[in-house]
Amino acid sequence: EAGVAQSPRYKIIEKRQSVAFWCNPISGHATLYWYQQILGQGPKLLIQFQNNGVVDDSQLPKDRFSAERLKGVDSTLKIQPAKLEDSAVYLCASSLDLGNSSPLHFGNGTRLTVT
């Protein structure tokens, strides 16, 4: 099966600019996650979708970050405006459903550098 696809792989922007990341989960996977991984740290959950509904966005900085999954398939994560501390790898993951018997499958991530 095809894995989780993310684009772009790399992005360099200046602070205060906007940026968007795209994720295409594995076909049929109802649950989608966005994680932020800062260098030297473990991934931190930003937002979790079940189909096109938000399950958990408690750690999403909503003043600058937004995410959507309008048709319950692809998802977009946006940062506007970006700050230096947003430099990180943004990982998308998907799972078949909410059950923990269904493992998370991760994409290769988008590495964002904010200068």
Place this chain on the structure above:
Amino acid sequence: AQSVTQLGSHVSVSEGALVLLRCNYSSSVPPYLFWYVQYPNQGLQLLLKYTTGATLVKGINGFEAEFKKSETSFHLTKPSAHMSDAAEYFCAVSDVYRRALTFGSGTRLQVQP
């Protein structure tokens, strides 16, 4: 709230030696525990998981981990390290109520020839 502590941000072993990566967790409800491996410029790959049942779980590439409730630990071991095991390893916790994983800060494993 859930949390994971990985002791040792860097571990170095010789090829053929025992690998031991430490993980302690905190959870107010029965935990589900996971180990993931991350190779450079790649996403995370599941090594193994514990949900219920047998406390010693075996994963891919010869790794295994034991859930010890009394010690709130889920340490990862492999009897004999291989050069290809060099990577970053993350322990993570979840539970039946909260699907999203909470990750530790990771342990970078180096394998010396």
